[in-house]
Amino acid sequence: MSSDSPTGMPQHIAIIMDGNGRWAEQHKVARAKGHERGGETVQRTLDLCIEKGIPWLTLYAFSTENWGRSKIEVTYLMNMLAKYLKERLPELMEKNVRLHAIGELYMLPKSCRKQLEECLEKTKNNTAMNMVLALSYGSRQEITAAARKLAEMVQRGELKPEEITPELLSANLYTAGMPDPDLLIRTSGEMRISNYLLWQISYAELWVTDVLWPDFGRTELDAALESYQSRQRRFGKR
Numbered sequence: 001m002s003s004d005s006p007t008g009m010p011q012h013i014a015i016i017m018d019g020n021g022r023w024a025e026q027h028k029v030a031r032a033k034g035h036e037r038g039g040e041t042v043q044r045t046l047d048l049c050i051e052k053g054i055p056w057l058t059l060y061a062f063s064t065e066n067w068g069r070s071k072i073e074v075t076y077l078m079n080m081l082a083k084y085l086k087e088r089l090p091e092l093m094e095k096n097v098r099l100h101a102i103g104e105l106y107m108l109p110k111s112c113r114k115q116l117e118e119c120l121e122k123t124k125n126n127t128a129m130n131m132v133l134a135l136s137y138g139s140r141q142e143i144t145a146a147a148r149k150l151a152e153m154v155q156r157g158e159l160k161p162e163e164i165t166p167e168l169l170s171a172n173l174y175t176a177g178m179p180d181p182d183l184l185i186r187t188s189g190e191m192r193i194s195n196y197l198l199w200q201i202s203y204a205e206l207w208v209t210d211v212l213w214p215d216f217g218r219t220e221l222d223a224a225l226e227s228y229q230s231r232q233r234r235f236g237k238r
Contacts, residue, residue: 005026008229010182012056013049014204016196017041019212020189026064026212032076033148037082037214043091046131048221050095056130056179060196064104064138081135085119096128102174103137132178139198146172175200183228187213205231 017038024034042059049057062077069077092099099119108116116135149172153159170176181197181204189210193201207224210218 009052009225010054010205010228011225012058012179012181013054013183013185014058014060014181014197015045015199016060016184016186016194017213017216018186018190018194020214022188023214031073035077035080036213039080041214041216042084043088044217045221046097048128048218050097050129052059052221052225054129056132056177056181056183058102058132058134058196058197060137061133062103062135062137063195064107064136064141065195067136068106078109078112080114082109085115089119089122092123092131093126096126097123098126098130099123100130100132100178101135102132102142103135104141106137107136130178131176134196136196137174140195142174143169143199172198173199180204183207183224185209185221185224187211187216203233205233 001091020034020038022034024031024039027033044056045059061081066077067074101116101120106114131236146169150159150164150169154161154164177199180200180202184193184197184201184204184206186192186206187210189208191208205228207227209220209223211220
């Protein structure tokens with residue numbers, strides 16, 4: 001379902017943040033530096049969305065497949081996440097931003113999960129903006145978990161198979177209660193979805209840029225929004 005504002009501005013942007021490693025290679029620095037610059041881009045993008053009045057921003061921060069990276073890199077990314085959450089919490093409070101998290105969060109290291117839970121709790125009453133972090137997230141895993149939950153309800157006699165609707169399945173996804181994305185942005189020029197919000201982006205507009213995530217900024221976001229506003233969204237109805 002569309003959540004467009006009367007001005008045609010998307011109300012929910014989802015981003016596949018790709019290119020930190022390639023940025024590091026291009027600049028002949030360690031991959032860690034690329035991830036660090038990518039973290040700075042997260043804050044820059046959040047600020048731009050606040051400025052433009054876009055109330056929902058969902059970021060693909062760490063996929064279920066990312067657990068297959070080297071232990072050193074995974075440990076660094078988890079430590080970086082915990083540090084980011086701790087350092088940015090005062091700013092999230094100041095800017096009235098509510099933090100959400102979706103994914104198999106139980107897989108996160110205990111210290112990281114604790115910091116995340118603190119941020120979720122402290123920002124839960126903020127109302128100006130919603131930032132969703134997809135962490136240890138995979139859309140196939142999400143849909144499978146929802147299907148399993150509904151199957152268990154049927155098995156217990158709480159639900160009839162014919163009562164299962166798209167709306168009911170949506171209500172059992174990690175994103176229950178959140179609007180579907182209107183616009184999906186992918187950086188680094190890769191033309192794939194990468195197991196990200198497969199159910200939720202069914203009618204999202206797609207915009208891909210060759211710019212690597214650490215270099216993503218106002219110019220790219222403005223171009224994405226201009227492209228979005230130039231399109232006619234039909235949702236299969238005409």
